[in-house]
Amino acid sequence: MANSPPAPPSVQFIDIRADQAGQRIDNFLITLEKGVPKSRIYRALRKGEVRVNKGRIKQTYRLQAGDQVRVPPLRVSEKVVITELSDSLTDALESAILMEDDDILVINKPAGLAVHAGSQIQLGVIEAMRIIRPENRFVELVHRLDRDTSGCLVLAKSRTALLNLQQQMKDSETDKRYLTLTRGKWPAQENIVDLALQKNSLSSGERMVVPDINGKKSKTLFEVKQEFSGCQLVAAKLYTGRTHQIRVHSASQSHPVAGDEKYGDREFNKRLRQFGLKRMFLHAWQLSLKHPITDEPLTFNAELPDTLKDVLKQLEKQ
Structure with a gap:
């Protein structure tokens, strides 16, 4: 696995795509800035550090296609970002795919691999699949499995698919x-x-x-x-x-x-x-x-x- 050195914190300007529209700004930021405490994200929203189309917004604002979001540096210290996987992990995940089309990806998750990165974990399934499938602009977890649990794990490849599958599970x-x-x-x-x-x-x-x-x-x-x-x-x-x-x-x-x-x-x-x-x-x-x-x-x-x-x-x- 190759690691990229931590970049200095900087302001991000993000143009919202059609498949990202409809999300609340707070949920968008929580997904974007995984690992950042929610309290830090909500403080940035309250203080106006986060802007949409150069204006202040409430945490309940729903994003629209074409919006430009200004995201301030939210991390105290940047983590090492893994940008390349070992051949063995790539092969293991590729061979674990049970089904894939334009909307969903289902894998037989290996035990010992977390579904997403965290404070003590640099790499999870979702980060690995984004590296393996760089052509997919949207890849998100539909549900979770414990790190030591193996088996069926579903990822969505579009926001429409994600919301539908999560609703199925909720219902x-x-x-x-x-x-x-x-x-x-x-x-x-x-x-x-x-x-x-x-x-x-x-x-x-x-x-x-x-x-x-x-x-x-x-x-x-x-x-x-x-x-x-x-x-x-x-x-x-x-x-x-x-x-x-x-x-x-x-x-x-x-x-x-x-x-x-x-x-x-x-x-x-x-x-x-x-x-x-x-x-x-x-x-x-x-x-x-x-x-x-x-x-x-x-x-x-x-x-x-x-x-x-x-x-x-x-x-x-x-």
Whole structure:
């Protein structure tokens, strides 16, 4: 991977394209300046540092095609920007593509790769795909997967597609199914967990999700697929899409996900490492949705990675 040296902060002038029109200025800036605290962005809007067509605007202003946006330097210190990928990562992502057309791109995301860059992460899937597909002026994440989760991930290649797909997910019109290995034996073949979830921050600063009646409604179906000594392979269907939903719901029933360092069981994880498990056993294996432009029903299947297949083979020998 090649890195470009950090450029000195400078004012940007951005001409709004037709596919960018309709966005609120605050959401546009949050997407443009990933990693910049939202408080800094809203302060720049309030103080008039951000201008549209040389005039002050409110944070609720919706951009129009042809608008020129003045964006002041918002970053305290510029991060190193990765502009080129290694051949191995490029090949891995190209071979992970399950489907691509002018509107959407679906990949089987490798475990260990974040979906986007952050304060401690220089490169994610979205940044990598923008490098691999420089001809595409618009590439955005439709949804997220945890860094250690592999499987179906959808990217939009137009704003129209992005808004349509996000609305489908908001309205529960998509079908997301995961494969996971959990501790113990579930009470039935099919098990519904209907527990509201709330995001919390610990005194250490770590963010956790916990069951809370005052949280957001969350519902998961766990269906047992295969039984092993002390654990089961389970298919999890999401009726809602909350952060860490499968991990927290399964742990709340005393069936934590294998390899989960945040919500899991230390002894269970230690035992599974003896069978070759080196990551969290959570894989987004199937995703069904409607094409955002043609309305055609689509179903994508992401094969279980060989590393997880090998763990199951070792468990079968017990």
